[in-house]
Amino acid sequence: MTLNFQQRLDIITTKSDSLVGFGRGIEREALRIKPDGKLSETPHPYAFGSALCHDSITTDFAESLLEFITPVAKDVHQLFDYLNDIHHYVACHLENNEALWPISMPCYVQSEENVELAQYGKSNIGTMKTTYRQGLKNRYGSMMQIISGVHYNFSLPASFWPTWSEIHQSELTGNEAQSAGYLGLIRNYFRYGWVIPYLFGASPALCKSFLQGKKSDFNFKEVGKGTIYLPYATSLRLSDLGYTNSAQSSLNICYNSVDNYIASVHKALHKKASQFEKLGIKNGDEYIQLNDNVLQIENELYASIRPKRVTKNLETPSQALNARGIEYVEIRSLDVNPFCKLGITEEQVNFLDSIFNLVCD
Template identity: 70%
Template structure:
C-alpha cells in the first residue's frame, strides 16, 4: 500500500501517461451593463440566437446575465482561444453602449424589480427554466440572480483511472474506479478547496445597492460614494450575502461514495420547507416556484464542487450519474477575475489542473458530517476573513494558520508540478506555482487584496473601477481577431439554436402542469 505522499509521487512518476490530455471546459458569466454601469434592461440580444439552445452563448439566472460555454479541450491554449473567440463575437454584437461587467458582484441596481428573469421561450422546458428562476427570486430575492462566477470543468485522462486502484489500494476498476476516484477528489476539495477563494477570490467589496436596504450581520467599512467592504474578505460572492442557501444546512449530503451521494440527494429533493409551503406554488394562475421543497430541482443544491455526467434529454443529473457514473467535476468557487478580459487566466487554469490532480492522488478518507461541517466552517471563514493574520483553520485534526497550511500545500503541489511538467516543454505548472504560491505568506498579493487596494487608494468605488475595466476590455476584445472560429461559425450556431428551439416548441403535447408532474414523477426514478 502507498502510505505517504512521496511513495505516491514515485508511483505516479512511473506512469507519465496518467497526466496526458486533461479534459477542460470553462463557463464564464458576465452581466450586460450600460455605459453608466447600470444593469441593462434590454432582452437577450437576437444576434446571439436563442439562449435555450445555443451551444456557446446563453443566459444564466437573469436576462442580462450572459454565460459563455467553451467546448471541452485537451489543450489550455486551445481552450482559451475558444473563450476569446466567444468574447470577441459577443462584444462585436453587443447593443450600442453596452459592456461586459468584469466582476462577480453586480453593478448598481436601483431595485430588485429591475432584474428581469431569463426567458427561454414558450416550450415546456423553457417555461420550466424560467419558473425555476422565479422560484429563486421569490425565495431569496432578485439580487442573487445577477451574481457572476466562472465554472471550471475538469476530467482526468482514462490512463489515470487505470492506475488509480493501485495508487489507492482499491480493487475497483473501470468506471467504478473512476467514480470512486472523483468522489475522493471531491472530499479533498471540500477539505482544502478554501485555497481557491483565498488565492483567487476577487469580491471583497460590493456596491451598497446590493443590500437593497436590508440589515446584515457584517461590520462593513465604506469607501467612495457607495462601496462597502470587509478588510480581510476574499469572496463576498461565496458568503451568506451571495450564492448560498441557509435552508440547505440540514440536508446532510454524503460524499463518501456515489451511491450514498445520490441517495442523500434523492432524500434532500423530497424535503419540504415551511417557508416555501406558506409561499404556495401557484397564485392567480401564475407559478411562484416549481414546488415547495427545499430544493426545487437538483441545480438548487449549492456546492463549491459538483460531480457531473453529460445528460441525455430525458435524464436528471442524478439519473445520468446513476446510469453511467461520474464523467467530470465542476468547480464552482471561482470569482470572475477582474484583472483578465476573459474573467480567468491560463495561470489559474494550470493551478486548478495541478490542485485537482493532487486532490485525486492523495489519500481521501471518508468524510463524517462533523468533518463536513468543519470544512464548511473553514470555507466560510476564508471568504469573510481569509487574509486575517489571526485566522486559523482546522483540517484532519491539525490546526494551522493560512501561511502554515500554505507551506504544507506548496511543498506537495510543487512536487506534483514537476511531475506534470514532464509532459510539457514550457514548465507551465511550475511557473504557475512560482507566481501563485507566495500568496500564502503574502496575502497582499492575492486577487482580493489587489482589487481592494486599487479601490481604496484611488478613493473611488467598486463600480467606477469596473466601468473603467469593462471599457478597456471591450476595446481589446473588439480589436482582436478570431483564432479558431469565425463569424460564419457563430452564424451557424445562431441559426441552429433558432431551429432547435422551434422544434422543441412544436413537439410539446402536454400542458405545462402535466409536463411538470411527469418531470417530477420521472425524477424519482433512479
C-alpha cells in the same frame, strides 16, 4: 496492503503518460450593463441566438446575465482561445453601447423588479426553466441570483484510472474506479478548497444597491459614491451575504459513493421546507415556484464542487450519474477575475490543475 507515498510516486513516475490529456471547460458569467454602469433591462440580444439552444452563449438567472460555455479542451491555450473567441463575438454584437460588468458582485440595480428573469420560449422545457428562476427569485431574491462567477470543469484522462486503482490497491475498474476517484477528489476539495477563494477571491466590495436598503451585520466601510467594502474580505460572493442558501445547511449531502450521493440529493428533492411552503406553489394560473421542497431541482444545490456527467435528452443529473458514473467535476468557488478580460487567467487554470492532482485521493 496500503502503499506509502514513495511507492505511489514511483508508480506515477513510471506511468506518467496516464496524466496527459486533462479535459478542461470554463463557464463564465457576466452581467450586461448600460453605458452609465446600471443593469441592462433589454432582452437577450438576437445576435446571440437562442438562450435555450445555443451551445456557447446562454443566460443564467436573468436576461442580462450572460453565460459563456467553452467546449472541452485538452490544451490550456486551446481552452482560452475558445473563451476568447466567445468574448470577442459577444463584444462585437452587444447592442445599445452595452458592456460586460467585470466583477462578481452586481452593478447598480435600482430595484429587484428591474431584474428580468431569463426567458426561454414557450416550450415545456423553456417554461420550466423560467418557472424555476421565478422560484429562485421568490425564495432568495433577485440580487443574490445575479451574482456572477466562473465555473471550472475538470476531468482526468481515461488512461489514469487503471493507475489510480494500482496506487490504491483497489479492485475497482472502469466507471466504478473513476467515480470512486472523483469522489475522493471531492472529499479532499472540501478539506482544502478554501485555498481557492483565499488566493483568487476578488469580491471584497459591492455596490450599496445590492443590499436594497436592508441592514447588514457586516461592518462595512464606504469608499467613493455608494461602494462599500470589508478591509480584509476576499470573496463576499461566497460569504453569508453572497451566493448561499441557509435552507440547505442541514442537508448532509454524502460523497462516500455515487449511490450515497444520489440518495442524499433525492432526499433533499423531496424534503419540505416550511419557509418555502408559506410561499405556495401557484397564485391563480401563475407559478410562484416549481414546488415547495428544499430543492426545486438538482441544480439548486449550492456547493463549491459538484460531481457531473453529461446528460442525455430528458435525463436528470442523478440519472446520468446512476447510469454511467462521474465523468468530471465542476468547481464553483471562483470569483470573476476583474484584472483580465476573460474573468480567469491561464495561471489560475494551471494552479487548479496542480491542486486537483494533489487532492485526487
